[in-house]
Amino acid sequence: MSVKQIAILFSGEGSNMEVLIKKLHQKRFDDFEVEVVAAITNKPDAKGIKKADDLGIDVIMIDHKSYDSREAFDMKLVETLQDLDVDLTILAGFMRILTPVFTDTIKAINIHPALLPLYKGADALKRSFEGKETTAGVTAHLVVSEVDGGEMVLQKSFDKTGMDFDTFEEKIHACEHEIFPKAVIKVLQNLH
Ligand code: GAR
Numbered sequence: 001m002s003v004k005q006i007a008i009l010f011s012g013e014g015s016n017m018e019v020l021i022k023k024l025h026q027k028r029f030d031d032f033e034v035e036v037v038a039a040i041t042n043k044p045d046a047k048g049i050k051k052a053d054d055l056g057i058d059v060i061m062i063d064h065k066s067y068d069s070r071e072a073f074d075m076k077l078v079e080t081l082q083d084l085d086v087d088l089t090i091l092a093g094f095m096r097i098l099t100p101v102f103t104d105t106i107k108a109i110n111i112h113p114a115l116l117p118l119y120k121g122a123d124a125l126k127r128s129f130e131g132k133e134t135t136a137g138v139t140a141h142l143v144v145s146e147v148d149g150g151e152m153v154l155q156k157s158f159d160k161t162g163m164d165f166d167t168f169e170e171k172i173h174a175c176e177h178e179i180f181p182k183a184v185i186k187v188l189q190n191l192h
Helices: 015-024 048-054 070-083 124-130 165-189
Strands: 002-010 032-041 059-061 088-091 108-112 135-142 152-159
Touching: 002 015, 002 165, 015 032, 015 048, 015 165, 032 048, 032 070, 032 165, 048 059, 088 165, 108 165, 124 165, 135 165, 152 165
Parallel strands: 002 032, 002 088, 032 059, 088 108
Antiparallel strands: 108 135, 135 152
């Protein structure tokens, strides 16, 4: 049985990271097992650090403020992921725009709190809440150099009619936690 190695990048709360570790780490799927080899953050005060620690996952700190350019930061990420021999990199609330230094080299999947191609980019959750559509949702997609522009892997939508912001936010996170682990497995199953 083969082992597929993943690393999870996060910047804040880390709720998606926590769910991914609990649902995937050292679990068996078809003919492979998943190993979360590290959680990587760019934020020294990220709340998710404790969550990863508590689950026994090594946390690597790469503070973007220590680098002179986006490219230099991305190169450090690439080198770290290559040293870890990662098969798939997971962006779980990783709030950095990535340059082609990263996107041309690293196979990665991201979770976005909107129904792409609607509401690409920053503040998507708030903009989706305020948008005129009655349907909202979340998207797991592959990462390319265009921000939130890669191939969709899975989406989940819901009717947001009558929801206040807190209920909407909770629903978005519940949808993310439901589809993101499934989307990661789907991509891993298709890796050669
Ligand atoms: C999630 O809602 C995720 O979709 C969003 O950040 C949140 C992280 O929450 N990501 C983006 O907006 C990326 N553009 P978490 O830290 O609790 O997983």
